[in-house]
Amino acid sequence: MISKMKGVFIALVLIFLYGPILILTAYSFTSATNIGAIQGFSMHNYVTLFTTPELRDMIIGTVILALGASAIATVLGTLGAIGAFYSKKRTNILISTVNQIPVINADVVTGFSICILLVVVLGIDKDTFVPLVAGQVTLLAPFVYLSVIPKLKQMDPSIYEAALDLGATPRTALWKIVFPQIASGVFSGFSLAVTLSLDDYFIATYTKPATFDTISTYVVNATKGAQTEIKTALWALSAVIFLIVVLIVVTANIRPGRRKEAV
Amino acid sequence: MRTFRFSRKNLSIPYVIFLAVFVVIPLFVLVYYAFTDRDGHVSLRNFIGFFTDPNTLGTLFYSIVIALTTTLVCLAIAYPTAYILAKSRVKRKSAMLLVFILPMWINFSLRITALKEILTVLEENIAYYPFLNAVIGMTYDFLPFMILPIYTTISRLDPSLIEAAKDLGANDVDAFFKITLPLSVPGIVSGVAMVFLPAMTNYVVLDMLYNSTYIMGSLIGSYFAAYNWNGGSLIALILLLLICVFTYLTRNLEDEDQRAGGGALL
Numbered sequence: 001m002i003s004k005m006k007g008v009f010i011a012l013v014l015i016f017l018y019g020p021i022l023i024l025t026a027y028s029f030t031s032a033t034n035i036g037a038i039q040g041f042s043m044h045n046y047v048t049l050f051t052t053p054e055l056r057d058m059i060i061g062t063v064i065l066a067l068g069a070s071a072i073a074t075v076l077g078t079l080g081a082i083g084a085f086y087s088k089k090r091t092n093i094l095i096s097t098v099n100q101i102p103v104i105n106a107d108v109v110t111g112f113s114i115c116i117l118l119v120v121v122l123g124i125d126k127d128t129f130v131p132l133v134a135g136q137v138t139l140l141a142p143f144v145y146l147s148v149i150p151k152l153k154q155m156d157p158s159i160y161e162a163a164l165d166l167g168a169t170p171r172t173a174l175w176k177i178v179f180p181q182i183a184s185g186v187f188s189g190f191s192l193a194v195t196l197s198l199d200d201y202f203i204a205t206y207t208k209p210a211t212f213d214t215i216s217t218y219v220v221n222a223t224k225g226a227q228t229e230i231k232t233a234l235w236a237l238s239a240v241i242f243l244i245v246v247l248i249v250v251t252a253n254i255r256p257g258r259r260k261e262a263v
Numbered sequence: 264m265r266t267f268r269f270s271r272k273n274l275s276i277p278y279v280i281f282l283a284v285f286v287v288i289p290l291f292v293l294v295y296y297a298f299t300d301r302d303g304h305v306s307l308r309n310f311i312g313f314f315t316d317p318n319t320l321g322t323l324f325y326s327i328v329i330a331l332t333t334t335l336v337c338l339a340i341a342y343p344t345a346y347i348l349a350k351s352r353v354k355r356k357s358a359m360l361l362v363f364i365l366p367m368w369i370n371f372s373l374r375i376t377a378l379k380e381i382l383t384v385l386e387e388n389i390a391y392y393p394f395l396n397a398v399i400g401m402t403y404d405f406l407p408f409m410i411l412p413i414y415t416t417i418s419r420l421d422p423s424l425i426e427a428a429k430d431l432g433a434n435d436v437d438a439f440f441k442i443t444l445p446l447s448v449p450g451i452v453s454g455v456a457m458v459f460l461p462a463m464t465n466y467v468v469l470d471m472l473y474n475s476t477y478i479m480g481s482l483i484g485s486y487f488a489a490y491n492w493n494g495g496s497l498i499a500l501i502l503l504l505l506i507c508v509f510t511y512l513t514r515n516l517e518d519e520d521q522r523a524g525g526g527a528l529l
Contacts (some may be wrong), residue, residue: 006347013344017366017406020377027380035380076278083275095275098282101290104456104506106464108480109499112487113289120492121292138285141278174271195368201467206487219372223379223471238373245368249361 021242028235033228045236048229055233062198062214069136070193076137077144078186082178084145085152096149099142111135111206119207131207139203140193147189151182290503296496309497319482323501326478329394330462333401337458338451340402341409345450346443349417360414367407375471378403382472393469393476400468405461409454416450417443452516460506 023035028046032039049055084095102110114135118124124131155178163173179186201216208217215237222230300306313319348359366374382389382396389396420443428438464480479502486495 009343010347013340013406014362016340016403017363020381020403021366021369021374024377024380034383036384076281079274080278080282081275083272083278086271087275088272091272091275095279095282098286100510101286104460104510106460106480106502106506108464108466108483109293109502112483112495112499113293114285115487116296116492116496117285117289117292134285137281141281145278170271199368199371201372215370216372219370219376220467220471223372223376234373234376238369238377241373242369245365249365249368253358253361 021238024235025239025242028232028239033232045232046240048233049236049240052230052233055230055237058213058215058218059237061212065132065136065214066194066197069133069197070140070190072133073137073140073193074144074186074190077141077189078148078182080141081145081148081152082174082182085149099145102138102142103146107139107200107202110139111203114138114203115206126207127209127211129209129212132204132209132212135203135207136197136200139200140196143192143196144186144189147192148182148185151185152178155181293496293499293503296492297500300493309493313497313501322477322482323479325476326463326480329397329401329478330459332398333405333462334455334459336398336402337406337409338454341406341413341454342447342451345410345414345417349414356418360411363410363414364407371404372467372471375400375404375468379472390473390475393474396472397469397474397476397478400472400474401458401462401465404465404468405458408457412453412457413447413450416447416453420446449516452513456509456513459509460502463505464502 027035029041029043030039031042031044080095080099084092087095114131118131118134119126126132159181160173160177163177164170168176198215200214201220204214205217205220208214213221219234222234297309298305298307300308344363348356348363351359353359378400379389382399386392386396424442424446425438428442433441463478464483466478466480466484469476469478469481479498482498483495486492486498
């Protein structure tokens with residue numbers, strides 16, 4: 001009885017989480033313009049999605065921004081974590097505390113404050129993409145830092161010392177000994193940064209050039225009265241992204257040895 | 264002359280400069296703008312205006328109510344889900360967990376679009392139920408962020424504690440309320456931190472659901488649209504203070520490494 005109730009509860013939660021996105025995916029393959037209307041099979045939305053220059057540019061721009069900002073954030077966050085880890089305790093605590101600010105802070109506040117500093121006070125043109133990239137890196141780097149720190153803590157410090165004793169320069173030892181041991185943290189930090197950047201709306205909306213759109217800003221504007229053509233093409237985009245996320249998550253977890261790390 | 268020697272701790276210099284410029288200085292700029300007027304004169308007008316205008320105070324109150332409701336609804340769904348998952352005897356529990364948190368990797372604006380289409384079918388005119396839809400939308404968006412930390416905390420609990428409680432005569436209910444629930448508080452606090460604040464500020468979820476009600480985030484949005492940096496800065500500052508208070512109150516309760524949890528899963 002109780003296990004049946006548990007099953008029903010879990011099923012309801014799954015329906016809540018997946019129902020909308022699955023229904024939308026199903027409808028993306030029809031010529032319907034509203035959910036509920038029954039129409040025949042059609043790939044029209046997918047053709048629109050991949051052939052409309054506006055949509056294509058927006059998707060490519062979002063991906064380039066996500067990869068670029070995440071790469072910068074990964075370098076900064078990783079170096080910051082290594083440096084902070086080997087600093088005096090007081091410096092370490094100070095860096096870690098400031099690092100927490102963008103993590104805990106509301107994205108609206110982070111985006112707004114970056115916009116005020118760079119655009120209003122310093123007068124940097126949004127069209128240069130500097131405010132957008134700087135804003136996103138500010139959001140992402142702290143998460144990379146947080147992904148790397150636990151790996152540094154797990155490391156056996158004597159291996160580094162041994163490398164120095166055997167004649168390695170600190171630079172070589174860092175690259176050959178420390179880096180391989182924290183690489184999985186750096187990678188998961190980068191992955192997290194990419195997903196956060198792809199999901200970001202607030203930093204982008206306060207700092208982006210007027211003519212540039214990320215998926216989030218585009219979709220939000222589109223819901224405020226775009227043509228039906230674009231609206232249903234975005235259903236196709238949801239379906240594609242849903243599929244990509246499922247594929248990535250499945251392949252990332254099939255690899256042996258990663259499973260334990262996952263939780 | 265001293266030459267620059269490579270040292271591991273110097274690696275943090277670029278990041279320290281970056282944090283100073285893009286995290287610390289913007290906070291000071293916010294404070295400056297919040298307490299000056301359009302001409303740059305020091306002024307408490309924004310401040311007094313916010314706390315005497317019934318509209319802005321109403322917005323503050325309304326966002327707290329929305330955020331509290333959303334947090335409680337998320338908790339009511341997430342805790343049993345996380346508990347059932349963590350205690351289930353399924354072999355690949357981590358795979359099961361992934362099913363529940365996978366939605367957080369799908370762009371939120373696309374997910375809310377999907378939800379909007381469904382709500383439109385169910386309710387006909389979604390503008391009629393602003394409060395209900397705000398809570399549904401936020402819950403839909405933030406639920407995975409509540410499930411993840413609670414699951415992590417419960418699955419880390421030492422099962423021998425429950426066994427010991429039972430050996431000492433506790434039944435399942437006693438063991439849950441005296442052992443499992445108190446020990447899962449760190450996970451709950453992490454989850455609450457990840458839901459409560461976004462629920463006060465993520466006004467786009469409301470906008471996308473054709474919701475005409477205002478939360479704190481919406482105020483920043485509308486000041487921004489009106490180029491009123493001073494008004495927006497004050498709201499941002501008030502939000503920051505709320506965050507500081509919350510963080511201070513829960514500083515000893517939260518699990519340290521929870522925040523980066525999402526990345527470790529990928």
